[in-house]
Amino acid sequence: MDQIPQPASIDDIENLVESLYQPNSPAVVSRIQESLQRLQKSPDGWQIADALLARSSDNVKFFGALTFVVKLNTDTIDDEEAKLLIQKLINWLVVSLDNGAGSIVIRKLCSALVTHYVHFSHLWPLCIRGLVYCLDLNKGDVLDDAQDAAPVRDIFPSLTPQKAISVAWFAAALAEEGEKIDSRSSKYIALHERLVRNSQDVATIVAVSLSGSAGPRVQRDAIDALHDWMTYGERVPNDQLTANLRPLLRPTIECLAVDDIYEAAIEILTDSLNNWQNFFAQDDYDLLYSLFDSDWSQKRYQELTQGDFDFSSVKFGLLMIAFGDAQITELLDPSNERAQRFLAGLLGLLAAQGHLVAEDKIFVPALDFWATLIESMTDNLFSEPDQPVNWSIPPLSYLMQVVSHCWRKIQYPHISVYNAWDSTERVGFGDARKDVSDLLQTMYTLAGESLISVFADLTTQSLSATSWAELEAAAFCLGSLSDCLPDNDSCDAVLSKVFGSQLFDLLRQGQSVVPVRTRQTCLSLIERYSDYFVRRAEFLPAALNLLFGALNESHLAGPSAKSIYRLCSSCRAILTPEVGAFLDQYGVIRNSVPMDSLTEERIVSAIASIIQAVPEEPQRLGAFRQLLVVIASDIEKAIQLKSMPESFMMEPNDPTVIQSFDSNQRPTQQVPGHEVALQVAVRSLRCLLGAAKGLQSPSDSPINLDADESSMTAKTSPELEQLQISIMNVLAQIKATFPDSLQVMTDINHVVRAGFSETEPGPFVFPPQLVIDLLTSPWHVAAPTAVNTAQVFLSYVHNGNYRGQMRQVIDQLLPWVISYIGMLGHPSNDPELAQFSIEFIQKAIQRCPDVLSRVQPQSNAGYIFTFAIEMLNGKEPLPKAAAADFWTSFITLKTDDESTQSTITGAMNQFGPVLAQSLIHNVGGNAARSELDKLSDPLKKLVFQNANARQWLEAALNDDSFPSDKVSPAEKALFLKKITSLRGSRATNQVVKEFWVSCRGTGLGYTS
Structure with missing residues (x-):
């Protein structure tokens, strides 16, 4: 170049x-x-x-x-x-x-x-005065005379507009710079004191500019300068500064009525009301109340609410909202008439004309205000529980109007209008609906079940009137409140008005009658109120029939499947007599409706959750076997397709192709058979995973605290064992058939892990040996995932009913994991595998410390520690953190077995010096700052636990390989003295950070 x-x-x-x-x-x-x-x-x-x-x-x-x-x-x-x-x-x-x-x-x-x-x-401590004086005389060499000159009030009016503006610019820049400078630093105390002294002159130039005939440009820049000084005053509080600037509020408020300086004035007032409410005296608030009652304000307000959303109009609305935020206490007082009158104006902002976000720019800020007000109301009511609550007078009487305005505002416009919006407007509209949902949930604390009644009534009224946008909005609001309801039947009668109405019948008529979006929202009500259907089972068949029927429509299939799963999971105990019908229905759907992968997975999960609740084991296992046969047949199909020649092609209209690909991925031309095979395999595994999730016990099911290994073993029947073997055989087959597919290998691991959280026997709660056999078989890809599964498996064995087999499990899995790190050669060759391997080894040693003496060949034990040191020396943050945890754990490892303890001590004596050197090199500058806390953990344990630590650390600090030349021997000695005297306390972390900064160079020192 x-x-x-x-x-x-x-x-x-x-x-x-x-x-x-x-x-x-x-x-x-x-x-x-x-x-x-x-x-x-x-x-x-x-x-x-x-x-x-x-x-x-x-x-x-x-x-x-x-x-x-x-x-x-x-x-x-x-x-x-x-x-x-x-x-x-x-x-x-x-x-x-x-x-x-x-x-x-x-x-x-x-x-x-x-x-x-x-x-x-x-x-030149009084810089404003000095600059005004010099500009008045048109020379800079008279600055020293400025201290004895006439006051700024007398000189400033004589400046030309250009000079007056330059003074305002200087004053603004002075405040901006002062705001950046640390006011707590002793170095700058005098500077901030001088800035405060200058604030009197700043106030003078602003006051003169606003009161005289300087012109709108000078006035705008003067207000901008005041804005910067008020920001400075808020960040660096000072009573004198506040006293100097506060008198300027009244003339600034009066500037709102001047069109040429309206924007500058409204900006400073809005910002100050939002950020520095204590700056305003009561007289200032009184003046603002009067302003909002004025004809000028009413005209602005009317323009805004009638759909004028230009910049100046929206700014007026934001000023109202900022004032409302500053007057929350007054607005909560029913006896304060002017406050309630103003609050009515804020209520009107929610009903401004125009579509939300795309046109109406004030609704979302106004909604935020009302959310804050409702939270404050709630706090007040709960702090005074004995006070009567009167919903007929403001501000409480306004809340139902807030609800009504929000419901109307979030209604979707005609599809042609919505489609004309850009992506930002659509996202903003959706976000605003979520904000309304949050507000309703907050309001439920105040209004309680009456809020459910409001939206239930709106739903049925809109349904009768076939007002689809209103129905969708009412259903959306009703759904938003589902998590607020208590776990009882107190609202069931109200909800029955909705679910017992003609809603389900109308939704079944399809999108030719009811728009898709309205149907989606109404169908989601079933999922959100699934607990209701547990109590009111008479409505359950109609709900399920509706949801299963919606699977035929691509727009509704995904949400409907999600609702089916939620409903079946919640109502599993009620639905067990119908498990056969569900299995039959699944078969019909598979043969008639092309489902996306996620949709089918959810349907399988739904059926499996019902199977889980079948009380008698023979019937339960029989039902699951039926489901497994369907999934296994797909896996067999995948294996057969995979065995076909590479040249084998399939037509896009082949039923297998249609069923294998999601609707947005279906090919339009011939597709190789091996690609279809992979799709079938992945989909089948996802269904198998869905079955495993569905069979998991509900989170609210009772736990048998007296269960032990013998009880588990006694309850594992031959039929269940055979099912477990069948599942593992299926996994092994598909693993062998698609050894190079990362997705297949990952899904296999997910299936295996699905039973690790269970405490009761089940098809996916595999005995340890089955898991070990699968894990230790070859993995061409996804080895890190398999090792991570092994690590989770150790916790499953330790915390579950197979704890007595922990030693045998580790003895079989540890050599397998060690073989991987042996093949790696260096952690950097596969950081993820290195991380999971050392995490497994750490957990294995914690569970069975004597495993170190059983590692064969014995040299492998030494290789583990060498590998962990290499990870600690590496640059990858996650492996380094895992290695730090490993060493923290190993340093503190204790056991009652003398032989094992001797092995641990010997390993520590052998690798302690190398560990100390690695830690010192890291804190000496090699590590990233974000890693220091984690690296401090093994350092603290080493100092506290090992008598040789000081000697090892001192040698590492003074070794020629120490990475920094920016610290002296004395500084190293002081660092060592500090960390050894702290004996592993939390304060060591700060000492380490300070030493690291010194080693890196002071330029990198920043507040942690």
Whole structure:
């Protein structure tokens, strides 16, 4: 890449600056910027800045002013030089104003003046006064006389509008910079004190600008400066600053009625009401109440609610909302008439004309306000439970109107309107509906079951009127409240109005009568209120028939299958007599309706959940065997297709092809048979997984605390054992047939794990040996997943009914895992496999510490520790964290068996020095900062548990391989002294972080 020639003159520099603004490639722009930055930081930078400000181009002048900023931040100058510089900068500001320089030049010169003030505020503490005085006299060398000059109030009105604006820009930049500077740092205490002193002059220039005839531009910039100073005052609280600025609120409020400065005024008031409510005195709030009662305000409000959502109109609504947030306490007082009058206005914002989000921009902010208000109402009512609740007077009487407005607002528009929206508007509409759902759930705490009645009535009324958009919105709101209901039948009578109505009959008529979206939302009610159907079983057949019928429609199949699963799972005990009918229905659907994979998985899960509830084992196992036969036949089909020649092709209309692919993936041309085979295999495994999930015991089922291994063994019948073997044979077959499919291997592992959470015997609660045989068979792909399954399996064995077999399980699985890390060679070759392997080994050693002495050959035991050290030295965060956990666990490992303890101690003595070196190298700069807490754990345990720790750590710190040259031997010794004296306490973490920062270099030190 060609370098930019070093400019030899000011003309060359000017040309280089101008070239930045010409069309160039990013690479050329980058090289130009690098060249200019070198010039800025060079010793000649001061002179270059001066010379460039004398040029005619605003772009070049801007760069000259910017160079002064760079030099002030990078070079060191004494006070005498700084005094001359401030005079020069003010002179350049005067000249630039006189010459009509552009705003980018004036603003950057103001920025340079602010940068100077940050570094040298002691040279001109009253900077606002000094700048006004110098601009009035048109010279910078009179700054020292400003302290004795007339007050700012007398001088400022005589400035030209351009000069007044530049003062406002300087004041604004001063506050912005002050906000960034840490007010708690002793280095900047004096600076912040001087800024507070200047706030009086800032208040003066704002007051003069707003009260005089300065013109709208000066007034806008003055208000913007005030905005920045109020933001500074909020972030850096000071009573004097507040007292200086507070009198400006009234004139700012009065500016709202002036069109030319309306936007600046409303911005500052809204922001301050949102962020600094204590800044407003009661008189200010009274004035705002009067403002909102004025004709001007009523006109603005009417325009907004009638559908005028331009910028200024929406800003007015946001001001109302900010004021409402600041007056929550008053708005909750029923006796405060003006507050309730204002609250009625906020209620009206929810009913503004226009479609939500796409047109109406005020509904969502207004909704947020009402959510906050309702939460405050709830807190008040619960804090005073003995106080009577009167729903007939505001503010409580407004809540049902809030509900009504929300229900109307979230109704979907005509499909042609909705389709015309862009993706952002559609997403926003959906998000707003979710916000309404959240508000209704909050409101349920106040309104209780009456809210259910409201939406049940709206549902039935909309149904009778065949108002589909209203019906959909009512069903959506009713569904939103499902999780709020108590676990009893208190609302069943109300819900029966809905589920006992003509709703199901109408929904069965299809989309030619009821729009798809309305049907989807209404069908979801069945899922959301599945507990209702447990209590009111008379409505269950109609609900299930409706849902199964909806499987024929692609738009409804997925949601309907989800509802079927939820309903069957909840009502499993009721449905057990019909398990045969469900199995038959599944067969009919498979042969007549092409289902997507997820849909079929959910149907299988639903049927399996009913099977799980069948009380008699023979009938239960018989029903499951029927289901398994269907799934196994598909797997057999997959195996047969896989055995066909590579050239075997299938037509897209072949029933097997149609059933194998989801609707959005179905091929339109011939497809190779082996691809179809894989699709069938994956779908079958997902169905098998669905069956396993369905057979899991409900989370609310009773737990037998007295169960033990013998009881488990006694209850495992030969029929169940045969089923388990059959399932494992199916998994082994499909594993052998599709050894290179990551998806197949992953799904096999998921099926195996499905029974690990169970405590009762079942088809997927496999005895350990079956799991071991499958896991230790070859894995061409997905080895990390298999090892992770083995790790979870150890917990299953330890916590379940096979704990007595833990030793045999580990003895068979540990060599298998060690063989993988042996094949890896280095953790970086497969970080995921390395991580899961060391996590398995850690868990195995914790469960059976004596396993180390049984590892054959014995050298493999040593290889485990070497591998764990390599992981600790690596760059991958998850394997490194796993290795840190391994060493933390091993350092603290204790056992009563003397021989085993001797083996542990020997291993620690052998690998302790290497471990210490690895930890020291990590905290000495090799680790990422985010890893330090995790790495501190083994370091703390080592210091606390092992008498040799200090010696090992000292050797590591002083070794030539230590990664940093930025810490001295004394600093290393101090670090060692600190961590050893802390003896593994939590404070070690902070010491480690500080040492790491020192080793990396202070530039990386940041607050953790």
